[in-house]
Amino acid sequence: MVADWKSRAKAKRDAILNSIPTEWRLSNIPSPEEQKDVTGPYIQQFLTKPEIEITETDAVGIAEKVAAGSWTAVDVTKAFCHRAALAHQLVNCLHEVFFDAAIASAKALDEFYAQHKKTIGPLHGVPVSLKDQFHVKGVETTMGYVGWIGTFEGIREDPRRGKFESEMVRELRNLGAVLYCKTSVPHTLMSGETVNNIIGYTWNPKNRYLCSGGSSGGEGALISLRGSPGGYGTDIGGSIRIPAAFNGLFGIRPTSGRLPYEGMANSMDGQNSVLSVVGPLATSARAVRLLTQTLLSQEPWLHDPLVVDMPWRDAEEQAVREIVKSASSRGQLAFGVLNSDGVVMPQPPIQRAIATVVEALGNAGHKVIEWKPPAHQRLVDIVGKTWIYDGGKDVHDAFALSGEPLSTQIKLSYGDKPIEEYKASQISANNIAKRRFQKEYLDYWNSTAQETGTGRAVDGIIMAVSPYPAARPEKYNYYGYTSVVNGLDYTSVVVPVTTADKSKDRYIDGFTPINDLDKKTFDDYDADLYDGAYASVQIVGRRYTEEKMLAIAEYVGGLIGK
Structure with missing residues (x-):
């Protein structure tokens, strides 16, 4: 059994690599000691100037x-396939x-454009990556399990194998998106680090001593390296926000029922106390907005019984824009700031990121107050129980399939x-x-x-998002900052916001x-090791405020130069 799972994992790992054209293979992969940061100039050396221009343009x-x-859709697709x-x-x-399937789709899009002189939808020719929970015709879904x-989700003779597509995949095709890859996840999906027995560990492109986050860690790493202009992850305890934060990206965790989840693979399916949600990550706030708004134009509530009938509301984002234009004190935005949840203090780079946002908002005339809510640990404990309602049977059964x-x-x-x-x-x-x-x-x-x-409130x-700029391997130990949002x-x-700086980011004397x-979080901090890693924040809004919060994200990003 041991030899069997190892050989199956190796065959799959080799198949992934062998699907990459020979001319795109790298002859030498440097160690982290040789090249810690493989973003920007490092990966650009393997690309042509037109490829760099295309892949460093956002989805919009x-x-x-x-x-x-x-x-052309073909040129765009080929450039992103190469960089991916x-x-x-x-x-x-x-x-x-x-x-190959992606390039064929792109050719069909170009032919449509040539014939009709218009696009088939707002994502016409835009490559979109998908977390390996989405079912795509002719493409396997392993979710990291050998x-x-x-x-098909562990069932060998299931008639849906190779034929079934998730609802969102159908909608993305209708919008003109080009689908070309599925990204890595930790087996079970229940980790802030992406690791499985098929491909191993997914590293952080900005600092390859650190993790890319999880469970949408492959999405975060790929988009950070500009191998995708934007893609979709899922979030039950932070799995969109953690990779977005660790990889210097914008991302959104919507309220459950806003975007379609129908027909996706999952762990612990049927646990409905805290639902996993789907949402986009991208290189810009406006790209996240595009990837959210366009899906809602497909009226997903007609196809997913859990989606709320709520089209995109322009008035909600426009209200934010009107407020920030106003000169009166009553016309300004107001925020609460939570510097610590009373359980784990964020490490110094994250403290500085929070302070940077607070200072920028204050300088722009907005109001920031200290956030003193009911103790988060109470809800974190409640959420944690939902993950083991079945005693772990679902995940252990999946591991038992291969041993x-x-x-x-x-x-x-x-x-x-x-x-x-x-x-x-x-x-x-x-x-x-x-x-x-x-209610409290x-x-x-x-x-x-x-x-x-x-x-107003x-x-x-x-x-x-996390106490860490990006966790060190096997050291992601606290999910309270994200899971509390899922519980609410x-x-x-x-x-x-910024990057870790070893000359600035130190704990105060006497901490x-x-x-x-x-x-443990304090002891695990290493200013030299973290130097250069991304440091991000999350801004949390009420339920079903996707339009408002994306407008705020774009505005705050502009204030701090993102």
Whole structure:
């Protein structure tokens, strides 16, 4: 059995590499000691000038160039296929490569454009990458499990194998997007580090001593290397926001039911207390907006029973733009800032990122107050229980298909074998506790109207995504800053702010950790090792405020030069 899973994993790993054209292969992959940062000039050396121009244009710019006839879909697709191939060789970020099918799709788009002198949709010719949860016809979905190789979600004879597509895939095709690769995930999806027994570890392109985040870590790494202008991940405990933050990207965790999840692979399917949601990551805030708005134009509520009938609301984002134009004090935005959740203090680069955003907003005349909500740890504990309702049976059954071992990161949550499942009465009690906390938090949010001076409660909360700029391998130990948002089911946007600087980012003299977990985070900090890593924040809004929060993300990004 051991030899079998290893040989199957190796065959799959080799197949991924062999699907890359020979002329795009790298003869030498430098070690992190030789080349820590493989973004920017390093990866550019393997590309032509036209390829660099195309791949360093954001999704909005690509859509405009193709619509104007300046670029063809084929040229754009080939450029991103090339850069994605390079990215995978440098950081292990791909699970599936289907470049030939993508180029064929792009040719069909160019033929349509030549004949009709118009695009088939707003994403016409825009390459879009997908986390390896999306089912695409003719393409495998392993979700990082060796036991899923050659199957449909672990079932070998399932008639859907190779034929079925997720609802969002159908919608993206309708919009004119070109699908060309699926990106790496940690097996089970339940980790802030991306590692599995098929491709190994997905490294952070900016600092290859660090992780790319998880569970949409392949998306984060690929987009950071500009091997994709934008793609889609999922988030049940931070899995969009963590990779976005660790890779210097914009991203959004929408409220559940805003974007379609129908027909996607998942872990613990049927656990409905805290739903996984799908959302985009991209190189610019406006690109994230494009990848959100265009999906809503497909009326996904007609095809996914869990999607809310809520078209894109221009008025919500316009209201933000009108506020920031206003000169009156009552016309300014208001934010709460959470410097620490009282459990783990963010490491110095993240502290500085938060302070940078607060200072920029203050200088622009906006109001920032201290955020003093109900204790987050209460909800973090509630959310954590939802991940083991079934005692780990779902994930252990998936590992048992091949006999492969769990990674160290996954063992932290699921151990070596399943435990006792929760009873229905225990699940009900946890759901009641979650709802009561949500109400308590909502009441606190509303109470801030008395403090902001704007006549309304805060527009968003500025806080860390993670205590780390990017975690060191096997050292992602705290998910409280992200999972609390999942428990509240709030909308959250990630804004890249700065990079770690060993000359600036030190703990204050006399810093005393408040508990063992905080001490571990303190002890794990290495200013020299982190130097140059991205440091980002999330800005959290109320439920179903995607338009508003994306407008805020774009505005805040502009204030800090992003």
